[in-house]
Amino acid sequence: MIGAESLVRTLLASGVDTCFANPGTSEMHFVAALDRARGMRCVLGLFEGVVTGAADGYGRIKGTPAATLLHCGPGLANGLANLHNAERANSPIVNIVGDQATYHAPLRPPLTTDTEGWARPVSRWVRKVAQVQELGVAAAEAVQAARTPPFGIATLILPSDVSWNDGGVEALALAVPVPAKIGGERLREAARSLASGEPTVLLLGHLALSAPALGHAHRIAAKTGAKLMAPTFNGRIARGVGRYPIRMVPYVVDLAVEELAGTKHLILAGAGEPVTFFAYPGKPGIASPRDAAVHELAGAEHDLVHALAALADELNCPPAPQLKHAKLEIASGPMSVEGAAQTLAALLPDHAILIDEAITLRAPFFAATANAPPHDWLQVPGGAIGGGLPLAVGAAIAAPDRRVVVVQADGSAMYTVQALWSYARENLDVTTIILSNRKYAILLKELAAVGAVPGPTALGLFELDRPNLDWVGLAESQGVEAARAETLEVFVDLLRGSLTRKGPFLIELIVE
Amino acid sequence: MIGAESLVRTLLASGVDTCFANPGTSEMHFVAALDRARGMRCVLGLFEGVVTGAADGYGRIKGTPAATLLHCGPGLANGLANLHNAERANSPIVNIVGDQATYHAPLRPPLTTDTEGWARPVSRWVRKVAQVQELGVAAAEAVQAARTPPFGIATLILPSDVSWNDGGVEALALAVPVPAKIGGERLREAARSLASGEPTVLLLGHLALSAPALGHAHRIAAKTGAKLMAPTFNGRIARGVGRYPIRMVPYVVDLAVEELAGTKHLILAGAGEPVTFFAYPGKPGIASPRDAAVHELAGAEHDLVHALAALADELNCPPAPQLKHAKLEIASGPMSVEGAAQTLAALLPDHAILIDEAITLRAPFFAATANAPPHDWLQVPGGAIGGGLPLAVGAAIAAPDRRVVVVQADGSAMYTVQALWSYARENLDVTTIILSNRKYAILLKELAAVGAVPGPTALGLFELDRPNLDWVGLAESQGVEAARAETLEVFVDLLRGSLTRKGPFLIELIVE
DSSP states (O other): OBBBHHHHHHHTTTOOOOEEOOOOOOOGHHHHHHHSSOOOEEEEOSHHHHHHHHHHHHHHHHOEEEEEEEEEHHHHHHHHHHHHHHHHTTTTEEEEEEEEEOOGGGGOOOTOSSHHHHHHGGOOOOEOOOOOGGGHHHHHHHHHHHSSTTEEEEEEEEEHHHHHSBBBOOOOOOOOOOBBBOOOOHHHHHHHHTTTSOOOOEEOOOGGGGGHHHHHHHHHHHHOOEEEOOSSSOEEESTTSSOOOEEESSSSSHHHHHTTOOOOOOEEEEEEOOOOSSOOTTTOSSHHHSEEEEEEEEEEOOOHHHHHHHHHHTTTSSSSSOOOOOOOOOOSHHHHHHHHOOOOOHOOOEEEEEEEEEEHHHHHHHHHHSSSSSEEEETEEEEEEHHHHHHHHHHHHHTTOOOEEEEEHHHGGGGTTTTHHHHHHTTTOOEEEEEESOOOOOOHHHHHHHHHHOOHHHHHHHHHOTTTTOOHHHHTTTTTTEEESSSSHHHHHHHHHTTTTTSSSEEEEEOO | OOOHHHHHHHHHTTOOOEEEEEOOGGGHHHHHHHTTSOOEEEEEEEHHHHHHHHHHHHHHHHOOOOEEEEEEHHHHHHHHHHHHHHTTOOEEEEEEEEOOTTTGGOOTTTOOHHHHHHHHHGGGGEOOOOOOGGGHHHHHHHHHHHSSSTTOEEEEEEHHHHHBBBBBOOOOOOOOOOBBBHHHHHHHHHHHHEEEEEEHEEEOOOOGHHHHHHHHHHHHHHHHOOOOEEEESSSSSSEEETTTTEEEESHHHHHHHHTTOOEEEEESSOOOOOSSSSOTTTSSSBBBBBTTTTEEOTTTOOOOOHHHHHHHHHHHHHSOOOOOOOOOOOSSSSSSHHHHHHHHHHHOOEEEEEEEEEEGHHHHHHHHHGGGSEEEEEOOOOOOSOOHHHHHHHHHHHTTSOOOEHHHEEHHHGGTTTTTHHHHHHTTEEEEEEEOOOOHHHHHHHHTTTOOOOHHHHHHBBOOOTOOHHHHHHHHHTTTTEEEEHHHHHHHHHHHHHHHHSEEEEEEEEEO
């Protein structure tokens, strides 16, 4: 058996049956092996950022890794930004990067670069396999590394000769550890802080934002008066009717500081301290007060549902209070982002997956969907632009019975616009709402924040209206049906239609 | 003066007056400084691969660097593939990457990664500036590093606090060394080989492919019978009427080996040995015979025009023979790539810049344009896909009086399709010919080369026809006028029209 076949068979044996791919010549034996060892679903992306972002979305929804297939160091490079996001989301991914043959690379042919060095900052596990006999075991270890809590990216670099040489050995799946349970002093320390009566914030990240974990957190908040918050950007939050609401630390530093002012105890459960997205002259880099005591209840690698349940029990918290949700109505009247958000919340199907790369227009969508049917809310926690559209590819493939809705800023959408083609190729049930304000609105705000008046050069770099991007055209050119909404009435009709049909649809929503 | 202003003023003082940019929050002070220290032309790219590819095209045509402006490590990551190409083309680029503030980065906010580590494989010079006082001098050194023969990429990493702090000092331009002249034994060794009467190949790269260098190389060939060749992919070749022709080492290994069979002496002038693009089982990694003696006349860092002139003089070569060029006619009849190529050659304006990311369809265009009016031929020497469209942005800005023509494969075009918007924004005189065969044709060939019959999985990864990409729509959606040609007659009309108008135009040429 050649190496490539041992790799494919080991991946399948380890439960990896989906591969997001943008292959090249050095990956040909792998591709050929896919047609010999059946069972791997391959999804083509026309750009590597689509591939890695899709693998991120898949991992977040499925909880187990897909594989990628990338072409040498430069192919990996094109996927790094979304791997950076995936790393911050603790997504499990088996990231397979083909490379020049071991004996050829020293001659420095084209495409030769420091593939390992580029992979390392986004990977918890990197291995360049040098011998065909080792490939099967390395693949099993890669899957294990990706699935070991808190999950992460395992990059397997596959020189083409290792792929084509004979002597491959299919390896058995390796055991995956379960997340460790916390107890003892961590628990008691957090309980003491919560019982102290002093202002306490419980900051929840990762699986502490799952529905059961949020339920336990609300038991604690109801009993102790603690404030519950999530970081500014998160991999996945369980939201909507039947789920306990959570607010996020604001992006704007002054608002975040205000929100957390007076906190005496900061308890971390799957989150770090509330580090600001950027530094600004004269502003703090951590939004919580410097004199707040920080208590780490549990890290992302721990069993966070258990940790919060144990903490609630330690405090003798009664069951969580019954939830009340406002009834939602479709909005009417003149176009507004708030009206569009309310309409989305009213029409959202049960158990939708909502992907948020809305940037400056996030707040109204987040607010309105608190009362939407139950859904998962996915963000771009690494801050690398262009996560939104690709996440939907992977999420839709991981959960074919769920509707995916992308709420997407126009400027950011352009970075990985090729994802739309994959929606069409795979006929994915993805509704994309492009918030077309024709500017990098966040940068105009940020420029104002540094005290500068935008001159012609700055405006030239922030305004996207010369020429306007035609999002209907960009979608239809890639096989995705689309339409433009300039009034709320049209938006309501388009959204309703898109949410009840099979396959992808894109709405260009013209906003201020 | 704040750091950012010292940086802009130093760049201007050092002759860098063009900046290809995709900025973010950490670059706001730099952007604001651009409106205070006037004279920098800023060109917005909607994706970083456009920015870096444009800087590559600019550097190749202008011979001096433009600056980039990228947003933190993930922004750099999105630009790495085209920086990899630029590095192989020896393009001068001052690559400016904003980053988190020095004191904020240790808190690991979003967008924090190993920016220096990612930059290093593509950069000959990397510096993360830690003190505002050092920024001006660092910028001058970056320009000097980029311009020191054989040219290259200098990456300056700019933490946001270094940008906004007071205490910046504008630095004077630093001297740029001229390329070293070779002589002595290197010259005599090459001359002896050429005079030996044994089969000799003179392999020319980089500035040995400029018009004067090619002239001297032809003097040598005419006198000694040596064969002249260029590497398979090159940064820039002077071609067309009045220039001396040069063939490239074939991409297909067997053809390259056949072409170079029997060579006893391989003389290198600005090129390395003919390393094959990829390794294949049982095939050599260097296409020239292993028993050929290799003589390095001069490296890319040397004065290659002088080296070839000196070698020709050493051999007492007479002036180069007069050139004869065939008269070109517009093609007619049924659609064929050969006919399209002949038509392009016939209609090409004088001193056009022809950008080749034609992949499998390169050969007919290269052959036909040998007799076209004088032009420069630019390729993607690093092998990273997606170089073509962005190169045109930079080339057109470097040479606004010259027509740029991109001969572009469809699959590759998708990687950096956002470049089209920059064509429109800057109203660039770029004619784009998309060779729309709706497949990764090269991968079908490569799969066959490894002896595999494409199964349904492989075909799913190589065929781009479900759905077809609509290139007219992709262009028009980004503000570029476009039309489709399914017959040669239509192509002739569209091409003629596009070459005589101002601004960009895209032709989707439907080919097999």
